[in-house]
Amino acid sequence: MQLPQFEDIISRLDKGQTWSFSGGVHPAGNKHLSNQTCTVHPSLPEQLIVPVRQHIGTDGQILVKEGEQVKKGQPLTQSSQAFSVPIHAPTSGTIKAIGDHVTAHPSGLSETCIQITPDGHDTWVSLTPTPHYLEIEKSELVSQICNAGVAGMGGAGFPSHIKASGSKSVEFLIINGIECEPYITADDRLMREQAASILEGVDILTHLLSPRAVVIAIEDNKPDAIAVMKQACESRTDIHLVTVPTKYPAGGEKQLIQILTGREVPRDGLPIDVGITMFNVGTCFAVADAILRGKPLIERIVTVTGSAVERPGNYWARIGTPVNHLLSVAGYLPKQQKQPEVIMGGPMMGFTLNDAAVPVVKTTNCLLIPAHNELTHGSDERACIRCSACADACPVHLLPQQLFWHSKAKEYDKAQEYNLFDCIECGACAYVCPSEIPLVHYYRKAKSDIRVERDERNKADKAKARFEARKARLEREKLEREAKHQKAKEARLAAVDNKTTSSSKDKVAAALARAKAKKAQQAGNSDATANETSSAPQDNKKAAVAAAVARAKAKKAAQQAAQQHTDTPPASNKSTDGQNVPPVSDSAEDAQAEKKQRVAAAVARAKAKKAAQQAAQQHTDTPPASNESTDGQNVPPVSDSAEDAQAAKKQRIAAAVAKAKAKKAAQEKNK
């Protein structure tokens, strides 16, 4: 994707040209209802309910106790983390309660709120303005913005100090005065009435972010606001005031970036990734208030509009003002409505309140109280006729009908293939749908189902991992236990074996084998020491015979044992391939001496194996000398030379001895 360059963008903007985003809709604005009169300060409500969390992020720490006296602007919570901003007392009074209260949430959830009973004096806490902000550290300024509780006032409520402290370089600082939602005129009025303060806020943000250009964007359906802002910016060459054609949702962050710069925020990225940071005009005003006047964010403009109020207009509502207070101030006309209904936010993206006691929060820009039939409610859902009006209206190029199809059928994998999570829920698709399908509702449902599914899967994965770790541990413990028992059993058996002569036959066989092996060994040893050129074949033969005899006996014994215990695997198998056991030098002698036959057998087997390997390496092509041996492969081949013969002999003997012992041991154990 080729990003339009800075210079191109600036020259286009200065010519009054903008890019555009595809899709979008043109709903009736109905802004005239509320933007004709000045913003009014309503009376103080009887109660103020300040939710502890009014922004994206985490709660702050509550600093006050029930019954405590607070002053206007006094912090009620403390910011403990980067993603947390404090809240402040909107007026002076007494903390009546700290606890759950229904809040402005689409699902009518209750959240922790601090309730204040105003004392009517409205006395400020002592404020510490910073008029000469250029002289202090930027980080200090950022923390002042944070401490003033400034969070994005356009709707998302993103903590502003995080955006204002970006370390990445900013090309464009965009000030969003679009306000594309129908009915809402809070930013419109703010720009008309507080242009100078907005620009002060812009200056502070410019100082913090040092962008290459500042762009203020206003939709062309607000000519008065444009005129006022133009006048305010007249002497300012560094600020580009841009008029944007009216189209919903031009005020969406991603859409406005596209309109002004032709750039797109990457899928999982942030505007800063394309060199852009955006603030709402309301946020700029709040920043100016926070720095220059030291005032925390305790009130904001709320548009109260719709044909079911007598005096639609804009109100400086303190944060925490219950909605019903504003309704009574604006003159709610219940007869205009068939069923009482209050929409918080605009008609496109706002949500209906389930209780008029919910408080105004930092992101509340509008309360819409429509008369019956004022908004064309579509509840008569019909079959999708695939007209793709939705796709034509979608500002992010999704295929809403495919998303709908898969969301409705709960084929969430498919829905995600069609980029369900890129949907910004602007409502343009549902607005144009001739079949009156509540598309956004289906997407929300699908998204939440997918999130729940994902959470559950994560939970299940964790549980599975835990379970498997436990299983492995239990298995390991079981094996260890078995091994221990086995060892104990063997020890016991061995002990019994040594005492009793229950298997005299085997004992005799073993003894014979032992004796023969010893003899052979001795012969081998003497051969090795005394005569190097002695008749090797003869010795070999002897040794082979002895080995064969021993083997045969051992085999027979083993067979007997095996017949008795066919299902029991020979325990010696485990112990005999004891590579871990260090080989003992004089295996035959040691073995003879050793009472614990198992160990000896293992040692011998290991040694024999080693020797056999050596022999095999040396004499792979030599035919075996001994014809008596039936299974010739087990007998190491005999060589011509004396040295070889010696070695071979030794090996064979050792092997034979080991084997005999091993088999015997196995046999005993199996009993």
Added chain:
Amino acid sequence: MKLTLSSSPHMRADRDTSQVMRMVLYAMVPGVICQSYFFGWGVFIQIAIATIAALVVEASILAIRNKPVARNLSDYSAVLTACLLAVSLPPALPWWMTVIGVIFAIGIVKQLYGGLGYNLFNPAMVAYVVLLISFPAAMTQWIPPAPLHAVTLTFSDMLHLIFTGYTPSGLSLEQGLQAVDGVSSATPLDHLKTGLTQASTYNELLTSQVYEGGPFVSSGTGWAWVSVSYLIGGLFLLKTRIISWHIPVSLIVSIAFCATVLHLINQDIYGSALFHLLNGSVLFGAFFIATDPVSASTTAKGRIIFGAMIGFWIIIIRNFGGYPDAVAFAVIIMNMAVPLIDYYTQPRTYGHKGK
């Protein structure tokens, strides 16, 4: 105070499905009037038969399926399908054939697939093809347009012809179909197709009286004016954004292109772009048939491909196939390709890299 809850957006554009369907019906008015001027009362009678049949079939199947009958009938989709089919049929077609077509369109192609919005194929065109294949003779016997009438058929003549096969004065359908020259009941496309097999050239055939009185040399008598009046209706649909430009424009451009290529290759056999656009049902098809949202492609790129391929198939089938006209076949062929086209023409979502 108990407040009512609803999901955003709380505002909706005024246009609803039944309004869309009604607008298409209104857009057909100029075409229908022009068609009945040239082809008589039969057009209206066919529309009436088809509409009544469609409402009855739709209502009965909705009742069987336990769907709300009145609510679904009020979307006008069945009426629209019936009208689209009716104007495609020869005006003197026996009534029961029309009814069979409607039963097929509404009962099988639409309702068996799940009703409005679920059908894969254009119901009117499938019904047309079913009738064309089942009753090839009746389906190709068009009354000669008004200037070429040997006999003028009154409303009552037409009514009797359609319901009994004879006029009150005893004329049979065949006699009623006689043109002034006593030979031809052929449409301009039919005339060309037959003529070419008899070793005549394209330009020789254009001298026939079938092509007299049209707005252009190669346009058939009456037929071209009917096409132009449907074009007017189509432009109304475009203007009111009931349909998007993609399908009609790509279809017409594609026909013009394909026809011109063939015409340049051999002028004796292949008709010009104008000949193909103004004869037969191309313009009607481009604005009223191919734009049926349910069975057409849904992405912008996909609609262009869909329209262009219909145009391509129309020219191919007209010039190389067995039937003189091909709009219905071309539309059905491309209906089948819609899922594939849609899948491969998904737009790039905002912020995503290109595929």
